[in-house]
Amino acid sequence: xxxxxxxxxxxxWAVVExxxxxxxxxxxxxxxxxxxxxxxTWLMGKNSAEQQVKEExxxxxxxxxxxxxxxxxxxxxxxxxxxxxxxxxxxxPVAFFxxxxxxxxxxxxxxxxxxxxxxxxxxxxxxxxAEGDTQWxxxxxSQREWAVPALERYFLRHTQGIQGVRExxxxxxxxxxxxxxxxxxxxxxxxxxxxxxxxGAPVFTLQxxxxxxxxRYFADIATHTGAPPQVYSxxxxxxxxxxxxxxxxxxxxxxxxxxxxxxRLAAHCRGHIGIAWHYWRERLRExxxxxxxxLWLADALAEAELPPDTGDVATLVLHALLIHGGLDDxxxxxxxxFSHHEALNxxxxxQRKGIVTSCEGRWQIAPxxxxxxxxxxxxxxxxxxxx
Numbered sequence: 001x002x003x004x005x006x007x008x009x010x011x012x013w014a015v016v017e018x019x020x021x022x023x024x025x026x027x028x029x030x031x032x033x034x035x036x037x038x039x040x041t042w043l044m045g046k047n048s049a050e051q052q053v054k055e056e057x058x059x060x061x062x063x064x065x066x067x068x069x070x071x072x073x074x075x076x077x078x079x080x081x082x083x084x085x086x087x088x089x090x091x092x093p094v095a096f097f098x099x100x101x102x103x104x105x106x107x108x109x110x111x112x113x114x115x116x117x118x119x120x121x122x123x124x125x126x127x128x129x130a131e132g133d134t135q136w137x138x139x140x141x142s143q144r145e146w147a148v149p150a151l152e153r154y155f156l157r158h159t160q161g162i163q164g165v166r167e168x169x170x171x172x173x174x175x176x177x178x179x180x181x182x183x184x185x186x187x188x189x190x191x192x193x194x195x196x197x198x199x200g201a202p203v204f205t206l207q208x209x210x211x212x213x214x215x216r217y218f219a220d221i222a223t224h225t226g227a228p229p230q231v232y233s234x235x236x237x238x239x240x241x242x243x244x245x246x247x248x249x250x251x252x253x254x255x256x257x258x259x260x261x262x263x264r265l266a267a268h269c270r271g272h273i274g275i276a277w278h279y280w281r282e283r284l285r286e287x288x289x290x291x292x293x294x295l296w297l298a299d300a301l302a303e304a305e306l307p308p309d310t311g312d313v314a315t316l317v318l319h320a321l322l323i324h325g326g327l328d329d330x331x332x333x334x335x336x337x338f339s340h341h342e343a344l345n346x347x348x349x350x351q352r353k354g355i356v357t358s359c360e361g362r363w364q365i366a367p368x369x370x371x372x373x374x375x376x377x378x379x380x381x382x383x384x385x386x387x
Contacts, residue, residue, distance in 0.1 A: 011082075012078070012209065012213055012216060012217055012220075013078040013079045013081075013082050013206070014082060014206070014207040015079065015082040015083045015085070015086050015097075015204050015205070015206060015207070016086075016204065016205065016206075016207045017086075017202065017203065017204060018098070018203040018204065018205055018386060020207070021205050021207060021208065021386070021387060022207070022208060023208055023267075023270050023271055024208050024209070024210050024211070024263070024266040024267050024270070024271040025210065025263065025266075025267065026263060026264070026267040027267045027270055027271075052234045052235055052299065053233070053234060053235065053236060053237035054232070054234040054237070054296055055234070056234070056285075056298060058287065058288060059234070059285035059286065059287060059288065059296055059298065060285060060286060060287075060288055061284075061285060062284050062285070062286055062295075066286075067281060067284065069222075070221075070222045070229065070284065070295075071218075071221065071222070071277070071280060071281040071284070072221055074104065074273065074274065074277055076104045076107040076108050076111060077111060079104060079108045079206055080107075080108045080109075080111035080112045080115065083097055083108055083109075083112050083204060084112055084115070084116070086204050087112075087181065090202055092200070092201055092202055093172065093173065093174070093175035093177075093178070093179055093180065094172045094173055094179075094180045094181070094182060094201045095180075095181050095182070095201060095202045095203070095204065096181075096182050096183075096184055096189065096198070096201055096202070096203040096204065097109055097112075097181065097182070097183050097184070097203075097204050097205065098183070098184045098185065098186045098189045098203060098204075098205050098386075098387070099185070099186060099205060099206055099272070099274070099387070100185070100186045100187070100270075100272050100274070100275070100370070100385060100387050101185060101187070101274075101275075101322065101325065101364065101365060101367075101370060102272075102274040102275055102278060102367045102370070103206065103272045103273065103274030103275065104206070104273075104274050105149070105150070105183040105184060105185065106149040106150045106183055107149075108183065109147055109148070109149040109181055109182075109183030110147070110149045110183075112147070112181065113147035113149070113181065116145075117145070118145045118146055118147045118179075118180075118181065119143045119145065119146050119147070120146070120147050120148070120149055121139075121140045121143065121146050121147070121148050122136075122139065123148075123150065123153040123154055124136035124153075124154060124164060126156075126331060128164070129154075129155060129156045129160075129161045129164060130156060130160060130161060130331075130334065131160060132159075132160030132161070132163045132164065133164070134163060134164045134167055134168075136164065137164060137167055137168050137171065140168065140177060141171075141177060143177075143178065144177075144178030144179065145178055145179050145180075146177070146178065146179075146180045147180060147181045147182070147183070148180065148181075148182045148183060148184075149183045150183055150184070150185070150325065151165070151182050151183065151184035151185075151188060151189075151192070152184060152185040152187075152188035152323075152324055152325035153325065154168065155188075155192070155324075156324070156331065156334070156335060157191070157320065157323060157324070157335050158334070158335060162195065162196075165192065165196070166196050169192070169196060169198065173198070173200060173201055185322075185325040185385075186205070186385035186386060186387045187322040187323050187325070187384075187385045188323055188324065188325060189203070189385070189386075190383055190384065190385045190386060191323045191383060194383060205387060206272075206273070207271075208266070208270060208271020208272065209266055209271050209272075209273055209276070210263065210266050210271065211260065211261075211262035211263030211264070211265065211266045211267075212262075212263075213266075214262045214265060214266055214273070214276055214280075215240065215241055215262050217273065218231075218241060218262075218280055219241045222241075228241050229241070229294070229295050230293070230294040230295065231284070231294070231295045231296065231297055232294055232295070232296050232297070233261040233296070233297050233300075234285070234296050234297065234298050234299060235261065235299055235300075236261060238261065240261050240262060240297050261297065261300060262300075264300065264301065265279060265280075265300045265301070268300070268301050268371055269371065270371070270387065272387070274367075275367055275370055275371070278367035278368060279300050279301075279367070279368060280297070280300075282368065283297055283298045283299070283300050284296075284297060284298075285297070285298050303368040303369055303371070303372065304353055304354035304355050304366060304368060304369045304372075305369075305372050306355065306369070306372050306373060306376050310376060311346075313336075313338055313342055313343070313345075313346040314346045314349065314350055315376065315377070315380060315382070316336055316337075316338075317332065317336065317343060317346045317347055317350065317356075318350070318355070318356075318365065318373050318376075318377065319377055319382050319383075320332060320335050320336060321356065321363055321364060321365055322365060322373070322377075322385075325362075325364070326359065326360075326362030326363060326364035327362055327363060328361055328362055328363070329343075329344055329347065329363070332344075332347065332363065347363060351363070354366055354368075354369065355369045355373065356369075
């Protein structure tokens with residue numbers, strides 16, 4: 001029998017059924033190390049960090065113009081094409097495509113809909129959701145081929161706020177609304193599966209990427225000016241990116257035994273390219289001296305960590321933000337079993353620590369804090385997403 005193909009030989013973009021999703025190698029070990037690091041930092045302070053080959057004070061952040069060339073926004077078109085291949089054989093009236101926060105389900109479903117001339121349905125307003133108004137469903141009924149890029153915008157987690165999406169999904173899953181594709185945040189999907197049930201519809205997601213695939217991806221997106229840059233780990237001093245020998249077709253990832261930095265990153269991010277992209281972009285550094293041309297990847301797992309003593313109010317705020325794909329302060333105050341003042345204070349504290357950030361008027365979990373937030377919620381037996 002021949003050798004098993006490595007992840008370096010597999011496509012970067014693979015859409016699979018939810019049951020086929022697997023996390024990268026070392027994911028469980030990464031979670032254990034994160035718990036240990038968080039506890040050590042909380043008890044002993046930042047001086048307990050491991051020794052670095054290259055110290056942060058020897059480096060500086062890259063200018064925005066340079067970052068834009070080296071780490072351009074993710075092009076989700078290959079994922080949309082991979083989704084189209086999966087949907088070609090589907091007979092069910094509705095199919096779901098889910099991803100975690102910052103991982104592309106809105107863009108993928110929107111691009112798929114545009115390519116296949118499916119109408120993207122407008123989401124209900126917050127006032128319609130808060131009042132339990134279901135008139136917005138009638139606006140959807142006029143389209144027989146439709147797409148919903150972000151189902152997390154179609155409900156609020158209370159009695160009135162769940163009525164509309166319940167009726168919408170019942171009609172859609174029965175085929176009464178024609179043919180549709182629904183994009184959904186993985187946390188919202190887990191919640192709706194729990195309270196409504198979405199059985200019978202196929203569910204797809206992006207397969208996780210291993211470290212070798214991340215190395216290929218980050219090298220590929222930086223090669224518009226020639227060979228990929230030399231990037232070294234501040235933790236180990238080893239080169240991080242795939243090496244080029246002659247042409248782009250000959251890119252090779254660093255041998256596993258020589259460099260494990262991007263496998264650590266893949267495990268930390270559970271293989272989600274959207275999260276890994278944020279780490280890569282925000283942790284790239286250049287030397288203070290202009291004579292040095294190489295780049296450095298600052299400790300890729302440094303982030304705003306949640307302390308073990310995070311309180312109940314803050315934990316519920318984080319969970320609500322994940323289930324809804326982000327909320328404004330007014331909606332957040334309506335959904336929690338605390339006063340608006342308590343909810344706002346908890347959100348402000350999380351914002352100061354860098355755990356939450358604002359995006360398009362909604363508070364969301366910051367990309368570099370997502371892994372630690374997910375682990376905290378799982379450790380406290382909260383409902384977590386399947387990815």
